[in-house]
Amino acid sequence: MIVADRKSLSEIQDMVKNCRKILLVGCKGCVTVCNVGGLKEVQVLAATLRIAAKMADRPLIVAETVLERQCDPEYVEMLKPVVNDFDAVVSMACGVGPQFLAEAYPNQRFFPAVNTTFFGGAVAHGIWEERCAGCGTCVIHHFDGMCPVARCSKSLLNGPCGGSDHGKCEISKNVNCIWDRIVRKKVEQGRLDDLLDIIPAKNWQTARDGGPRQSRREELFQNG
């Protein structure tokens, strides 16, 4: 899923400081799963903003809604009857959400309430870790299900580097060296020789280096 973290209260307050009526829009997709922008989080942020406004004796109406997904025009369309009733709309979806909203409603202002961080999963309740860098050319089959592109600090395809120290990465004692794990797993499985094959330099054009990407599926695409 796409993982995000909520922006600080002061940052969100600063965005909406000139607004008297705002709409908070959550998303039932990834940000609900990573507990940052679903129904509950919308309610919490709305209550917090209302308390702050009351404390400052400032009139502020905060309306709340949650869309099935903010990355699909068919759901974004559901805001149409209400979207222009507000001074601004605050999206609690990943970075895709406010952009889809802004494209659909060009006369409204949209603010992001979260910082979108990475593609990952929950390793424990309340802890999410990066697993995919969206590089466009998956290589995890070479590394027994572990992706060095996303999980090695240098994205090395022929590791480990000299910064691997007792299973930890030199950048921080809290960061595991994924190459240490890859090598250990190869040893356990008796396939260490796999690593003698040098992987050629990666073509990063399929990643962000090739510019903004589009995925096109002709069998699904309908003209008009």
Add this chain to the structure above:
Amino acid sequence: MSDAFEPTIIAFCCKYCAYAAADLAGSMRLSYPSNIKISQVPCTGRVDIVHLLKAIEDGTDGVYVAGCMEGDCHFVSGNLKARKRVEYVKKTLTELGIEPERVEMYNLSSAMGPRFAEIAIDMTDRIRKLGPSPVRRQPRPVAATEQKEGER
């Protein structure tokens, strides 16, 4: 009639411990302040951050959650989850400039009637000292200045 501030305090009480302790306190004829408004929950794990914030938003002067002793939760870890949520709300209140002491987590068993009354008294004293919630407190200095200017 006295002008002394009488706080409104909401207590989210677990059915298996604090609520039963409140019953026991009643049976033991122990008195505790009537400022406490009890809301029974099936487990303190049911109490969400938004419930605590809504109480504050609506002008409650203090809120507390009373669950089972740690390790004795009927649903294994509901009280531990509640404690973390209370901590989250304390942090949020601090960010908002509200005293975090207005929200608290307590643990007690159903046999602790006197402790229930003690918590109710402690919390009421604490909130009395803190004064009315700033969420509903009138911004008197500003209003007074405006009025004076208007009179001139």
